[in-house]
Amino acid sequence: MSESKSVMANPRTTRPGFVPTPAFYDHVARGYDLIASSYDDVEGRNEISETVRRFSIEAALKVFRPGNRILELGCGTGRDAVALAQRGVLVDATDVSPAMIAATRARVLRENLSDLVSVRCQSAATAASEGGPYDGAFSNGAVLNLEPDLESVARGLYRSMAPGSVAVLTAANRLSLFELLFYPIVLKPRKAFRKLGHEVPIPVSREGEGKSYVVPTRFLTPREFVGAFRPGFERAHQRGIQVITPPWNLVDLARLIHPAILGLERIENRVGTAPGLRSLGSIYLVSLIRK
Numbered sequence: 001m002s003e004s005k006s007v008m009a010n011p012r013t014t015r016p017g018f019v020p021t022p023a024f025y026d027h028v029a030r031g032y033d034l035i036a037s038s039y040d041d042v043e044g045r046n047e048i049s050e051t052v053r054r055f056s057i058e059a060a061l062k063v064f065r066p067g068n069r070i071l072e073l074g075c076g077t078g079r080d081a082v083a084l085a086q087r088g089v090l091v092d093a094t095d096v097s098p099a100m101i102a103a104t105r106a107r108v109l110r111e112n113l114s115d116l117v118s119v120r121c122q123s124a125a126t127a128a129s130e131g132g133p134y135d136g137a138f139s140n141g142a143v144l145n146l147e148p149d150l151e152s153v154a155r156g157l158y159r160s161m162a163p164g165s166v167a168v169l170t171a172a173n174r175l176s177l178f179e180l181l182f183y184p185i186v187l188k189p190r191k192a193f194r195k196l197g198h199e200v201p202i203p204v205s206r207e208g209e210g211k212s213y214v215v216p217t218r219f220l221t222p223r224e225f226v227g228a229f230r231p232g233f234e235r236a237h238q239r240g241i242q243v244i245t246p247p248w249n250l251v252d253l254a255r256l257i258h259p260a261i262l263g264l265e266r267i268e269n270r271v272g273t274a275p276g277l278r279s280l281g282s283i284y285l286v287s288l289i290r291k
Contacts, residue, residue, distance in 0.1 A: 018199040018216040020149040025123045027098045030144055031204040031213045032076075036099035039077050042207050047255075048140075048248040051265070052283050056140040056170055057083055059237070059285055063166040064089045068135035071160065073124040073153070074143025078104030078117070084138070085116040092134070093119045098103040101198050119124035127148040128156030137167040142283060145172045145217050150228040158232035161290040166236065167229075170285050174219040177243050177280035182250075195219040206249065222279045226286060239272045240281030247282035 016023040036040070043049050057080060064070055066088025075081050075093035077100055083107075085093050093108075095101050101121045107280070108117045120127070137157050143277055147153055157167055174195045178252045185191035201214040220228075226235050243266045246254045254261050271277050278284065 003267045006225065009020075015201065015203075015214065015216060018148050018218060019114065020125060020147075020152070020206055022122075023183065024148060024216075025096055027093060028215050029213050031097075032097035032212065033099035034213055035205045035210040036077065036097060036103050038208055039103070042077070042205055042210075046206075046248055046251050048246065048251050050241065052170060052248070052285075053080065053140055055239060055241055055285055056080070056138075056168065056174060059287060060084060060089075060136075060138050060168045061087060061166065061240075063181060063287065064136050064138075069133075070136040070138055071131060071134045071157075073137065073139040074129055074146075075104050075119070076100050078107040079146070080138070080140050081086060081117050081119075082107055082111050082207070085113045087109070089116070089120060091126075092131055094122050094124070096123045121217065123147065125152040125156065128153045128160065130160075132160030134161050134165065136165045137161060137169070139169045142170055143174040144169060144225075145219060146215060148172055148218070149193075150220075150225075154229040157229075158290060159167075165290050166232065167227075167287075167288045168285070169288065170241075170283055171222075171225045172217070172219050172283055173240075173279075174221050174224075175214070175280055176247060176282040177277070178246060178282060182246075206251075222284050224283075226288065229288055230265070231291070233290055235272075235286055236289045237285075237287040238278045239285045240278040240283075241268075241272060241285060242282035243277050243280050244268050 024205055032145045069090040072081055072091050072093045075095045081091040081093040093104050098121050162245050180192050199216045199218050202217040203214050204210040245268055
């Protein structure tokens with residue numbers, strides 16, 4: 001696998017299979033190139049995505065210390081890299097999309113953090129296998145659901161991370177308690193189970209050109225996800241996010257019933273780490289210790 005050299009393309013380009021080939025990574029990169037300029041505005045206005053980001057950054061800052069050097073997989077436009085660097089963490093920020101990498105580089109320059117953040121354009125599997133040694137790893141936004149070679153990511157992180165260091169990662173779940181209850185009620189039962197297949201075509205954005213550009217995505221249960229990292233890593237922490245609250249794609253519904261959602265969020269904040277429920281969020285956050 002090599003660094004992507006994507007160019008802008010028709011969003012209706014034929015999708016490649018969910019296999020770790022240059023064609024697959026180029027297809028993903030083109031999709032995120034399309035939305036890089038609007039990404040902060042669209043995602044920044046999505047309160048649900050921002051909740052996931054908050055949990056991810058909080059978990060990272062519990063284990064990463066000033067002076068630690070970490071690898072970020074799927075840095076997007078660099079918001080998380082900058083947030084961590086502002087707390088003294090050295091970040092190697094990587095992404096498969098050249099346009100996202102350009103946005104990250106520009107953000108880092110604006111924030112005068114070039115001494116703390118380095119940037120390179122690579123798939124997650126390639127980035128994990130190169131560089132280091134690292135004091136940890138970080139990936140927010142379910143980036144690893146777009147990586148066909150998750151086992152290579154695990155092997156790469158095992159080689160590049162120091163023993164006892166922690167990888168703070170998010171992923172999107174096959175099983176969502178909210179969706180299993182909600183979609184049958186609104187007479188869309190097939191949507192409740194659409195993530196159970198081997199791969200699902202998902203638009204790269206809810207708005208603009210990204211609505212019609214889909215990328216093959218593999219949803220994984222927490223057991224499947226953590227299993228890909230064994231035996232080199234063990235789970236130290238897990239939280240379910242969007243367990244009893246709407247997932248990010250239903251943000252318009254969440255806005256309509258905002259007072260009710262606030263109450264559900266308070267409950268979810270308390271029970272999101274409970275056994276059983278922590279495995280039923282649309283998104284889950286795990287912290288994995290490198291043995």
